[in-house]
Structure formats: C-alpha cells, structure tokens
Amino acid sequence: MPALVSKQNPFPVAIITDFGYRDHYVGAMKGVIASIAPGANVIDISHGVTAQCTVAGAIALRESWRYFPRRTVFLAVVDPGVGTARAPIAIQTRAGARFVGPDNGLLWLAATQAGIKRVVKLTSPRHRLTHVSATFHGRDIFAPAAAYLWRGTPISALGPALPASIVALELPRPTESARELRGEVVYVDGFGNLVSNIDRRTAEQFGSRFRHKSL
Amino acid sequence: MPALVSKQNPFPVAIITDFGYRDHYVGAMKGVIASIAPGANVIDISHGVTAQCTVAGAIALRESWRYFPRRTVFLAVVDPGVGTARAPIAIQTRAGARFVGPDNGLLWLAATQAGIKRVVKLTSPRHRLTHVSATFHGRDIFAPAAAYLWRGTPISALGPALPASIVALELPRPTESARELRGEVVYVDGFGNLVSNIDRRTAEQFGSRFRHKSL
C-alpha cells in the first residue's frame, strides 16, 4: 500500500459503544462532538456491543484499531460502572492512536498493543459539559474529551497524569500440557463464528512441537 | 466549555427515523442529501425508533437536539400517515435549530423547547424530487428540504407559511393530589431504563412540599 494522502487532521474520531441503535444516546454524543469539533470525521465501529460487556468491546477494539489512520481518536464507552469510582481516562500510545473511555478494562487489549505512553484522568472542567449527569458520561465527559483531542488540545490539558498501569482485562488464559492446548470461546460474532482466547502464534507454536516429534 | 471552532456550515444534518437497519431506505435518503448538499456532515441520531411510534421519536428528538450545534437541521421521519392529509413541514426555531418532518406530533416536544418561530408547508416543486411517491416522503420531500436548508435556501422558499400551532403530541400528563404524584412510563430504552412523564422539576417541586411539612 503506497503512502497515504496527507491533509489537515487526516484522522477520524472512531466510536464504539454498547448503546445500541434504538435510542438517541449515540446521537447525543455525536451532537457534542459536532459542537466542539465541527470538521471531525466521525466513524462508527459499532454500537451493538453486548450491553455492559467490556470483554466484547475490548475484543472489537483490539481487532479494528490498527486499520485506522495513525492518530485516530478512539472513543469507547461500555461502562457498567458509570457513576462509580472507576476513572474516566485518555491514553496516548506510542503507535499514535489515542483512546478515551472508562478505565475498566475496555481499553486494555488495544492500548497495550499500541503501547501505552501516557494516561490522564479526565477531570478538567473546561473539557467536559457544564452539567455532568450521573449516568451518561459518554455524552458529558468522554465525547468532549475525544473532540478536544481531535482539535489538537494536548492530552495533558484534560487532567492529571495517572500511572501507565490502567485496569487490565481479565480474559481467561489458555492452558497447555504436553499433549493438549485448551482454550475458551470468548466471543461469538454475528455470523456465528467463534473467537477463542488462543491466538494464532500460540496455536502455531503448540502445533510445531508435534510436527517436530513426528518427523 | 470554551467557544466553539467556527467554519463554513459548522452544523450538521441530523437524522432520526423508524426505518430500521435492514433496508436501503436510510441509504436512499442520504444519497439524496449527498446529491443536493455534497459537503453536508450527516449524523444519525437513530433509525431504530419503534416503527410508527411518534411518541418514541419525539422523546428521542427532545432528549438529543440541544447537544447539537446551534443551526443543525434535524430531519425526522416517523410517519404512519404518509400519503394522507398530514402536512410535510419545516420549522425555524428561536434557538436556531431547524426541524423537517411530518406534522404529526413528532416534532412537537423538541420544537416547542427550541421555540417555534416560523412554520412552512413543504410544497415547492423545485425543492423536492421530480417524482414523489405515495409511500416514501422521507426520500422524496423531507430529505431534499433538509438538504436545501443546509445549503442556505431560505425556509420561506420551501413553501407557504403555516400557523405556528403545529400538531401537538398527546402525551399523558401526571396527576397530582395532596399526597400522591402519579405518572406513567412513556418510554423504555435499550438498557431497560424506564422514562416516565414526570420531569425532574415536577418531581422536585412535589417532593419539596413534604420536606417543608416534616420540618
């Protein structure tokens, strides 16, 4: 693939949520983004993530983020703990991608692939809506933060730095014995395809031992 | 929140319908908008409004319109009476927002919040598709009207003025006695949250009477 066309802000805001398609929630978030960052190209990854399932959201983000332009701002909201102590955060990664969302494991898989460089807690009153509700941080905190990042606001302006150790996602790990590699299905997609927790490299390494033996 | 970035047409066309996500209907509407207003930023609020339920559509519009840029053109189509006598209208509001859709109550809640300033009936042949079907005014009448408003066509060019008294939505009202405030659930969202017809102010005013008594 040859070099990409360059232009001002050649990266989008990409959104993934579990808000579904019946209600106005996604619309309200996009309204906020359009108000703060009128020229932003907003792309839906999905709003059909299984409700409150951070695992499904984290996997979808892990599988898609690398196909987006380098400096894309990812706005991810699957937030069963909205209104509790979990921190609202933004992440700058070494790969260039920025991630905005709750620190509940949702961002973990993608952000660690991209290389976490800096994490801030979204507390700046100037970079959220004036009235922050108890139940809709997607609209009141996360969407404004993503829009300001898109506009060029430095991530450090959004709030104080946090340790780079964000909340990890507790995915089951495959177990391996001499003769058996045992995984678990962690996701079923809309076509019925099963996604397990055994990645390609693990499967190939395990398989290669048997080929060696039989030769 | 600081002042917003200004640029040419820094407002979107925001769409809400009950067309669902299986068919090409939303796509056809967006094709019409892209043909008439190629640079328009088109935002989906939702296309999953309960089929033919003007109440659900009106509530979604009421809950989201204020989060959009000031001069946003809202294109709303939940239209069980398509092809009957109900008027196709466009509304200019004092808040700046414009609303386009059928005059069947769908626009009532949002437009009265925004302050109805001018209403026109969409009859101009130059501002609709050449062939108007009996069943798809969203594509043939409403989408063109929204696209022309976005381009700067004055609302008065779209058709003759109507009285500002558009069709009201008949929502049940809460009843109040000395000891009881009685409402009704008017909407259930995708998470299972219940939305009643008792707004925050009514609940607080009712509750404050009891606090006074007990003090």
Place this chain on the structure above:
Amino acid sequence: MPALVSKQNPFPVAIITDFGYRDHYVGAMKGVIASIAPGANVIDISHGVTAQCTVAGAIALRESWRYFPRRTVFLAVVDPGVGTARAPIAIQTRAGARFVGPDNGLLWLAATQAGIKRVVKLTSPRHRLTHVSATFHGRDIFAPAAAYLWRGTPISALGPALPASIVALELPRPTESARELRGEVVYVDGFGNLVSNIDRRTAEQFGSRFRHKSL
C-alpha cells in the same frame, strides 16, 4: 431539482454489507477507507442485509443507487463465497456509478441498470492490504479498491479487464398467461411490506389488456 453544487470529489463512498451491527467488521472497513482516502464522505446504505443473501443485497442496491451523486463509488459486500474462486471486481458504468464487490450476482441488478462499461478483476497488490486474509476480503481487497477509486486511481490500475458479462442474479421471473400474471415475493422489508418480482411496467401492461377488453 436544480443543478447540484459542485466541488472536489462531490461524491461519496456508499457501503452496503451483511456484516450486521454487533461486530467491528464495518468499523475495520471504514478504518481502511479513512487511511487510504482521508477526505472521503462514507455513507452507510445498510449493514443489515440478511446474512449471505445476495438477492436482498442486490435489491437494496438496485433500489438506492440512482439517488446518489453520479460518480458515487458503491462498496457492496455480501459474500458467502469469500475465499473461493468467485472474482473480486470493480465495475465502471455508463451512468457514472462505480461498483466494487464480489462477482456473485450482488452487483448485477444495479450495474445492468447503470449500464456496464468496463469490468476489472481486483488483483493489483498495490491496491489491497499487504496481508489478505481468507475470510475478510471486505477489509483487505474491496475497501482499498473503493478508496483508491474515490481518490482518482483509474479502474484499469486495479487489475486486468474482464468480459463485461458479470455473474447474473437468478431471480425468479413472473409467468404470464391469458388471464393471469403470476409473480413471487422476493423481499420482505422491515415494515413488513412485500416486494415482488413483478415490476410496475409489467403490471401496468398486463392490466391494460383487460381494460381494453372490457371497454
């Protein structure tokens, strides 16, 4: 409808798939398009086409393509045979529209209406992702091809010319006797409306014979 506003690339990339709304697949495709063609206006026709149903996809495309700007690039992926011998193609039509997708009948109805002018097989390594998976040509082959067409890459650069006879869609045809025109329902939309294989012209011609007789 008066002449449309002209500007650089005043046409969108319009996407229709059966990928659904739960997963990240549509998001990954859009990420690829945003990477190759950052300024492209991407419009969703639908991603809710019945899974693997080329007939439903072909009908949706036939019903919507003519409402889009003249040079729109249509990216259509309903691809039960992904990874088999079916060819990935791009079509230039006399009407101006371009179609990208699998040669499995999906593009047939719309492309023949628009007038097939040139067909190429998408084989150019420079115009697809570096790693092409066995199961996701939408992301790896079709999305890049659509994005390059949008950017102005000539269709001939995408691969070798094929005969203009693309794979036809085998829709049942209505049968006609002296007293009976017999069709079949080929599609049921989200509202429950039935779409038959009898088009308006056929119905009117058949009906007009009876009016003549009874006069």
